[in-house]
Amino acid sequence: MTCSIVGCSRSVVARTWCKRHYDRWRMHGDPTRLARQPGGRCVVGGCKQASHARGWCSRHYQRWKKSGDVAADTVERVVGDDKARFWSKVDAEGDCWEWTGARSDKGYGHMRRADTIVAAHRFAWELLVGPIPDGLEIDHLCRKRKCVNPDHLEPVTHSENMRRAGLARMA
Secondary structure, rough: EOOOOOOOOOEEEOOOOOOOOOHHHHHHHHHHHHHHOOOOOOOOOOOOOOOEOEEEOOOHHHHHHHOOOOOOOOOOOOHHHHHHHHHHHOOOOOOOOOEOOOOOOOOEEEEEEEEEEHHHHHHHHHOOOOOOOOOOOEOOOOOOOEEHHHHEEOOOEOOOOOOOOHHHHHH
């Protein structure tokens, strides 16, 4: 059996199409569409980004992959749920409250708040103590990067934080 696309004589793989036309359908939603169309733009109304797959830009394609709808807003957050999400990722059993959620490649816990990523220990300080003074950063007195216990955190200057980190490496 041959491919049902006019002018193609390859063998059928799936859906009455050869592998080439089937792959084009999977990627672009159209078995006759060329893989790359120069200057192609996202077909979602109002979007001016370059097309990536199926005629959509990367953002709309990812939305479609996650929800089945290119127009879906994938980040739907209820105001106030940051606090609940924070506590759901904290193991406060021991002296150090360990962050069990996502961590950076350097070992610091982090979480999404609105449209930004924040360090879990900074979020803990702001939630439980108050704002971090301008020009200061939060130092882990216990030297454990995944600890979010505010009793183990202290706002210090960058130079003090680096000095303490150097002393901890020497010990």
